[in-house]
Amino acid sequence: MTPALLAITLLLEITLCYVAVCAASPFGDCRKCRGMGHALKTDRKGRMKRGKDCRRCKATGKRIRTGRWLYNRWAHIYRAGTDTPRPEGFR
Numbered sequence: 619m620t621p622a623l624l625a626i627t628l629l630l631e632i633t634l635c636y637v638a639v640c641a642a643s644p645f646g647d648c649r650k651c652r653g654m655g656h657a658l659k660t661d662r663k664g665r666m667k668r669g670k671d672c673r674r675c676k677a678t679g680k681r682i683r684t685g686r687w688l689y690n691r692w693a694h695i696y697r698a699g700t701d702t703p704r705p706e707g708f709r
Contacts, residue, residue, distance in 0.1 A: 636685055637685065639683070639685075640683050640685035640686045640689065643683075644682060644683055644686040645680040645681065645682055645683065645686075646680070646681055646682075646683050647679065647680065647681070648672060648674055648675035648678075648679055648680060648681045649674075649681070650672055650674045650675070651672035651674070651675060651679060653679040653680070654672075654679055655671065655672055655675065655677040655678055655679035656668050656669055656670065656671050656672055656677060657669030657670055657672065
């Protein structure tokens with residue numbers, strides 16, 4: 619196998635695996651709060667305490683994956699473009 623063909627095959631495999639992950643699990647953990655939905659802070663004694671709610675994920679702890687977001691945008695645009703009413707006289 620040539621190096622170019624090997625690289626193309628590897629990229630295609632990685633892409634298909636990511637598509638499968640996005641289809642099976644469209645939501646991942648929030649990177650800012652690490653899936654907890656809020657920040658952690660310490661009180662004066664050094665004990666961990668719940669902080670403010672995460673603004674990025676709105677305290678859910680989940681975020682939509684990039685691939686799923688792109689698919690949702692594409693599907694929305696596709697549906698908006700194909701569901702337009704047709705003028706009279708067209709089939």
